[in-house]
Amino acid sequence: MAETALTLYIIRHSEKPGESWPGPGLNADGVEDKHSLVIRGWQRAGAWAAFFINGGAGQIPQTVYAAKPATVDNPKESSRPYETALPFSERLGLAGPDDRFAKGEEAALVTDLLGLSGAVLVSWEHKAIVDAIIPQLPLKSGISPPTTWPGDRYDVVLQFDRKAGDSSFSYQMLCPCLLSGDSATPF
Numbered sequence: 001m002a003e004t005a006l007t008l009y010i011i012r013h014s015e016k017p018g019e020s021w022p023g024p025g026l027n028a029d030g031v032e033d034k035h036s037l038v039i040r041g042w043q044r045a046g047a048w049a050a051f052f053i054n055g056g057a058g059q060i061p062q063t064v065y066a067a068k069p070a071t072v073d074n075p076k077e078s079s080r081p082y083e084t085a086l087p088f089s090e091r092l093g094l095a096g097p098d099d100r101f102a103k104g105e106e107a108a109l110v111t112d113l114l115g116l117s118g119a120v121l122v123s124w125e126h127k128a129i130v131d132a133i134i135p136q137l138p139l140k141s142g143i144s145p146p147t148t149w150p151g152d153r154y155d156v157v158l159q160f161d162r163k164a165g166d167s168s169f170s171y172q173m174l175c176p177c178l179l180s181g182d183s184a185t186p187f
Contacts, residue, residue, distance in 0.1 A: 003162060003164070003165060003166060003167050004116075004117035004162075004164055005117055005118070005162060005163055005164040006113075006114075006116055006117055006118065006119075006120070006161075006162045006169075007058070007059055007061075007118070007119045007120070007159065007160070007161050007162075008113060008120050008122060008137075008158075008159070008160040008161075008169070009052070009057055009061055009119065009120065009121045009122065009157050009158070009159055010122045010124065010129055010133065010134075010157070010158040010159075010160070011048060011084065011085075011121070011122070011123050011124075011156075011157055011158075012084075012123075012124070012125070012126040012129065012149060012153070012154055012156075013037070013041070013067075013078065013080035013081040013083070013084045013123055013124070013125060013126075013154075014037050014040070014041035014042070014044035014045050014048075014080065014083070014084045014154055015037060015038050015040040015041035015044060015154055016037065016038060016041060016078075016080055017034055017036075017038055020152060021038050021039075021040035021041070022038070023038045023039050023040075024038065025037060025038055025041075025080075026038070026039065026042070027079065027083070028083065028086065033070075033079065035069075035070045035076075035077065035078050035079045035080070036079050036080065036083060037079075037080050037083050037084065040179075041080065041083070041084070041154075042083070043179060044084070044154055044155075044178065044179055045083060045084045045085075045086065045087045045088075046087050047178035047179055048084065048085075048087070048088055048178070049087035049088040049090075049091050050178075051176055051178055052088050052121060053088065053091045053092070056176055057119075057157055057159065057174060057176075058159075059118075059119035060119065061088075061092075061118075061119040061120050061121035062092065062118050062119060062120075063098070063116060063118065063119075063120045063121070064085050064088060064089040064092065064094060064097040064098060064120070064121045064122075064123075065085070065097055065098045065099075065101070065109065065112075065113070065120065065121070065122045065123070065124075066081040066082040066084065066085040066086075066097035066098070066099050066122075066123040066124070067081040067082065067099065067101065067102060067103045067123070067124050067125060067128075068082070068099045068100070068101060068102035068103075069081070069082035069083070069099060077102060077103065078103070078125065080125075081123040081124050081125060082096070082097055082099055082123070084123045085097040085121060085123035088121060097123065100112075103124070103125050103128055104128075106124075106128055106132035106133050106136065107132070107136060109122075109133065110133060110136040110137065114137075126149035126151075126153075127149065129149060129158070130145075130146055130147055130148060130149050134146075134147075134158075137160055137169055138167055138168045138169060139160075139168055139169050139170075139171060140168045140169065140170055140171075143169070143170065143171045144171075145158060145160075145171045145173075146158070146173070146187060149187070150187050153183070153187055155175060155176070155177070155178065155179070155182035155183060156173055156174065156175050156186070156187070157173070157174040157176070158171070158173055158174075159171065159172050159173070159174055173186040173187075
């Protein structure tokens, strides 16, 4: 069976407490939560929504995935990937990002992603992106996506494109400079 065209846009969750931006993490209701985004992170989540909904990456994703957020049963999980994707998924009219997969379940996530077509946005934890998601993507020969993700970079999109009938992906890094202080330089 021939593969369908698929574009994966992979972003890191937005800014978190204890980094270079001040303030506590706040959940979507404004309640302090160390597993949530700081105000700067919520600003970035909104900026990502505007960027993607306006076709800033080339295509408007119609499917959105994010790592399963913290719950009462699993309070140690980060809610940041989900919160980062939430404004965009709401703008699409979705109930929320698809959060069936938690950090640590990247193999199942990638299996699910590879069966899709169209444009898909994935919001995840940066170390798991480079350690567990990218290594599972079939890439064209000579493609060198990042193997590390700098802890202070929240401002990039990793774009993986598979053309219809092809079995492997090309790659590029987008640096859209959405907020003050963002860098136009790939890492």
